[in-house]
Amino acid sequence: MEDIKDKNNFLRIFYTYRPVLLVLPALILFIIFFIIPVLSMFVLAFDKPVTGVLDLQGEWTLKSFLRIYNRSLYFNAAVTSVSLAALASLITLIIGYPLAYLIAKTENVTRNTFLMILVLCAMQLDMVIRLFGLMVLMGDNGLINGALMYFNIIEKPIGLMYNKLGVLVGLVQFSLPFMVLSLIGIIRGISPAVVEASRSLGATPNQAFWKIIIPLSMPGILAGTLLVFAISISSYIVPALMGGWKVMVMPLHVYQQIAEMGKWQFGSAIAVVLFCTSLLSVIVYQRVAIRIGGGRA
Amino acid sequence: MSKAKIKEVNELGTLVKIGSGIALAILLIPVFIVVLTGLNSGDHLTFPPKGISLRWIFAFFKSEEFLSAFLFSFGLALITMTLSTIFGTLAAIFITRFSFPGSQLLRALFLSPLILPGIVLGLALYIFYVSTDIGLARSYPGMVIAHMLVTMPYVIGTVSASLFNFDLNLEQAARSLGASPLTAFRKVTLPNISNGVMAGSVFAFIVSFGQFDVSLFMATPNNTPLPIALYWSLRYTFEPTAAAAGIFAIALVVISMLITSKLVNLQKFSGVKFD
Numbered sequence: 001m002e003d004i005k006d007k008n009n010f011l012r013i014f015y016t017y018r019p020v021l022l023v024l025p026a027l028i029l030f031i032i033f034f035i036i037p038v039l040s041m042f043v044l045a046f047d048k049p050v051t052g053v054l055d056l057q058g059e060w061t062l063k064s065f066l067r068i069y070n071r072s073l074y075f076n077a078a079v080t081s082v083s084l085a086a087l088a089s090l091i092t093l094i095i096g097y098p099l100a101y102l103i104a105k106t107e108n109v110t111r112n113t114f115l116m117i118l119v120l121c122a123m124q125l126d127m128v129i130r131l132f133g134l135m136v137l138m139g140d141n142g143l144i145n146g147a148l149m150y151f152n153i154i155e156k157p158i159g160l161m162y163n164k165l166g167v168l169v170g171l172v173q174f175s176l177p178f179m180v181l182s183l184i185g186i187i188r189g190i191s192p193a194v195v196e197a198s199r200s201l202g203a204t205p206n207q208a209f210w211k212i213i214i215p216l217s218m219p220g221i222l223a224g225t226l227l228v229f230a231i232s233i234s235s236y237i238v239p240a241l242m243g244g245w246k247v248m249v250m251p252l253h254v255y256q257q258i259a260e261m262g263k264w265q266f267g268s269a270i271a272v273v274l275f276c277t278s279l280l281s282v283i284v285y286q287r288v289a290i291r292i293g294g295g296r297a
Numbered sequence: 298m299s300k301a302k303i304k305e306v307n308e309l310g311t312l313v314k315i316g317s318g319i320a321l322a323i324l325l326i327p328v329f330i331v332v333l334t335g336l337n338s339g340d341h342l343t344f345p346p347k348g349i350s351l352r353w354i355f356a357f358f359k360s361e362e363f364l365s366a367f368l369f370s371f372g373l374a375l376i377t378m379t380l381s382t383i384f385g386t387l388a389a390i391f392i393t394r395f396s397f398p399g400s401q402l403l404r405a406l407f408l409s410p411l412i413l414p415g416i417v418l419g420l421a422l423y424i425f426y427v428s429t430d431i432g433l434a435r436s437y438p439g440m441v442i443a444h445m446l447v448t449m450p451y452v453i454g455t456v457s458a459s460l461f462n463f464d465l466n467l468e469q470a471a472r473s474l475g476a477s478p479l480t481a482f483r484k485v486t487l488p489n490i491s492n493g494v495m496a497g498s499v500f501a502f503i504v505s506f507g508q509f510d511v512s513l514f515m516a517t518p519n520n521t522p523l524p525i526a527l528y529w530s531l532r533y534t535f536e537p538t539a540a541a542a543g544i545f546a547i548a549l550v551v552i553s554m555l556i557t558s559k560l561v562n563l564q565k566f567s568g569v570k571f572d
Contacts, residue, residue, distance in 0.1 A: 019395055023403070026388035026449065030406060033442050037425035038413070044424060054428050095323065098316025116563040117554050122324040124500075125550045126507035128527040129543040133327030136334055136342050136535055143330070146343055173323055180320070234414030237509050241531055251416045255513065258420060268424065271417045282412045 045272045049265035064269030074253060078273065081249040084164065084239075085232035088171035089225040092179045095172065096224070097217075100183035123177030131241045134170060135161060138242075162244035170242035174235060175228040182227055186220030187213075219288055226285040230278040250274045328547060335540035342537070357541035366526035367542055370506050373522060377444040377505040382498040384445065385452030392453070393460040404457075411450045415510020419443065423514035440515040440522075444505045451504055452497035455561070459493025496560040503553045506546070 048059040049067075068074040103119070106112045122130075137143050138160040145157040160166060190213060198208045214221075232238075236251035245252065250270055257267030334342040335357075338350035357363055385407075392404050410418060422443050426434035433439035463486060471481035487494075509524040516525045523542060530539050557563070 019391060022387040023391035026384045026407065026453075027403075029384065029442070029445065033422065033425070034410065034418075034446055035406075037421035038418070040428070041417070041421040041424055054424065095316070095320050098313045099320035102313050102317040113558050113563050117551075117558055118321065118325065120554045120557070120563070121547075121550050122328065124503045124507060124554065125328065126509065126524050126527075126543075126546055128509055128524045128531065129331055129507075129546055130327045132334070132527065132531060132535065132540060132543060133330035135531065136330050136540075137327065139535070141341075141343075143342065150345070173327060176320060176324055230412065234416065234510075236416045236513065237528065241528070251414070254416055254420060258423070259514070264424065267420065271414075271420050274414055275417045278412070278414055 041268050042272055044265055045268040047265050049263065049269075052262040054264045064266045065273070067266065068269060068273060073248070074270065077248045077250055077253050078277075080164075080247065081233050081251075081274075082277065084167055084171060084247075084249065085229045087168060088175060088232045089179075089228040091168070091172050092175050092228050093221060093225055096176050096179035097183060097221075100180045100220075101187055103180070104184045104187035119177050119180050123181070127174055127235075127237050128241075130173060131170060131237065134173060135241060138166060138169065161242055162246050164243070164247050166242040166244075167239045167247045167249075170238040171232045171235065174238055175232050178231060179224040179228050182224030183217065183220045186217050186223075190216045223285055223288045226281045226288065230281045230285065233281075234274065234278050250277075331540050331543040332547065334535070334537050335542075335544040337537065340537070341535055342540075353537040353541040354544070356538045357545075360538050360542075362526060362530070363523070363538055363542040366521050366523045367545065369521060370523040373440065373444065374502045374506040376441055377448055378498050378502040380441070381445050381448040381452050381501040381505075382494065385449045385497065385501070386456050386494055388449075389453045389456035389460060393457050404453075407453045408450045410446045415447065415508075416513065418446065419511040419514040422446075422511070435515060435517045435520070437520055440512065440520060443511040443515055444508055447508060447511055448501035448504045451500040452494075455493050455497035455500065456490060459490040459561075463489050492560040496557050499553050499557050499560070503550055506549065 043056070044054075045064055046060050046062070048057040048061050049064050050057060068078065099115075099119075103112060103115045106115065135142070139145070140157040140159070140161070142160070144160060145154070148154045149157070160169075194216070195208050195212055198212050199205070203211065233249075234251060236255060239247050239249045239252055243249075243252075251274065254267050254271045254274065257263040257270060261267075330342065333346065335353050336349050336351070337346050338352065339347040357367075388407060392400060392407070422439070423434065426436075426439050433442070467489070468481050468486050471485045472478065476484065507524060508522070509528065512522050512525055516522065523546065527539050527542065530536050
């Protein structure tokens with residue numbers, strides 16, 4: 001009797017909580033291979049740095065972080081990372097806004113879908129392949145220098161790549177689709193009636209644009225800029241190829257410290273700094289995104 | 298209403314058109330250059346271009362380095378897509394159907410690989426694999442797990458969006474007519490969200506196929522995805538064979554996005570996330 005009751009109890013619990021089985025595979029995967037690894041990386045960053053040793057020393061210290069702060073090599077890399085990402089966000093905004101505006105205001109379904117497919121293809125295509133094209137364009141023997149020399153405008157190739165300019169162009173190419181997609185929704189949400197009203201009150205198209213449309217797109221502008229900042233600062237491949245390891249940024253140091261020097265703790269510390277910088281802008285981004293969502297509903 | 302919109306575009310037309318032209322040029326010119334390089338007849342693409350030939354396409358089919366990397370990435374993307382779609386769809390159903398304390402947190406957890414820098418996630422996994430010594434470091438299963446983490450947010454995002462749009466009453470109607478929960482789900486709900494599931498899996502495929510950041514710490518000479526192979530070759534030279542491989546990757550992306558545009562309404566798609 002007891003057995004049957006227990007069994008029934010078990011079955012009832014099983015049926016009540018059965019839906020949890022749906023999420024269990026994904027949850028277990030994320031706990032083991034996402035939460036634990038990221039936490040252990042944080043732990044490692046605060047451990048005593050010993051070259052070539054991954055095992056936990058158990059001596060907590062801020063040595064690695066102080067080293068990033070004190071050594072100009074790493075401090076400058078952080079400054080370069082932040083300034084390049086900030087500049088990329090600004091340029092991407094200026095270049096991306098008109099395209100987002102065009103897509104948002106295109107009513108023709110076929111044309112709209114076509115433009116969206118172009119943007120999505122550009123976004124989803126492997127970044128290394130896009131950089132291949134950019135490098136053939138901007139290299140010393142590349143198309144731009146080749147054309148300029150062919151028409152005798154310059155005598156020697158001008159350095160467009162393997163410097164900060166090259167990295168910046170690469171970052172803009174990389175993040176432009178993200179900016180456009182962040183802006184489209186908010187621009188589409190601006191009621192044409194508001195613009196009409198300002199026009200009927202005597203505003204020129206220019207005034208209507210700067211005084212009505214731009215302020216109303218501000219949440220999208222902010223969200224897009226922060227998103228682009230977060231993904232630009234995290235990019236490894238763009239500075240590695242377009243900067244030719246001459247423009248040192250944080251992601252390059254992370255790889256170098258770990259893969260080439262075996263400095264696990266120090267590499268993790270740089271990764272933690274990188275993670276926190278990008279997380280900070282993402283948190284602000286989500287605050288903004290939530291406000292957009294709330295405003296719309 | 299729509300007339301006003303058209304008028305607006307016309308009034309700001311020139312500037313918007315010029316700006317959009319510049320943006321599209323920046324997005325697409327590098328892609329065209331890859332296609333040109335892969336199809337040019339010279340040893341590398343020069344200005345002015347020499348001529349068109351298929352020699353690099355043939356070279357790609359004979360290339361040990363790039364063809365095997367391409368096939369490796371293709372297989373990896375298929376496995377990743379399958380697993381991510383199954384895990385992700387089930388999780389999305391749970392998240393959208395059941396609200397409980399912490400459900401928002403759970404949702405945020407599943408979407409968070411989107412915002413974690415890829416190189417940081419790759420490093421964290423690599424540290425975990427090496428330090429636990431469970432045979433996942435520089436292994437194929439280890440790489441599949443890494444790719445699942447970065448592709449599942451796309452599946453969960455797309456499937457949740459289509460579940461939100463689905464009227465739950467339809468499923469309940471089926472239940473009240475005597476269908477078992479599983480039958481009701483299979484016959485009523487699944488057909489209605491299948492477009493979202495398929496779109497999510499297409500995204501999972503293409504994100505895995507083009508994935509560089511998390512693969513960086515996982516790749517070995519035996520396990521080399523295409524982006525990594527291209528990266529190693531690009532560090533030293535611009536090989537047209539690599540561009541030929543790129544042409545096939547471009548074709549794959551274009552096909553995937555055309556399929557996506559048939560499955561979900563791209564006009565409703567805004568922001569990087571799908572909801």
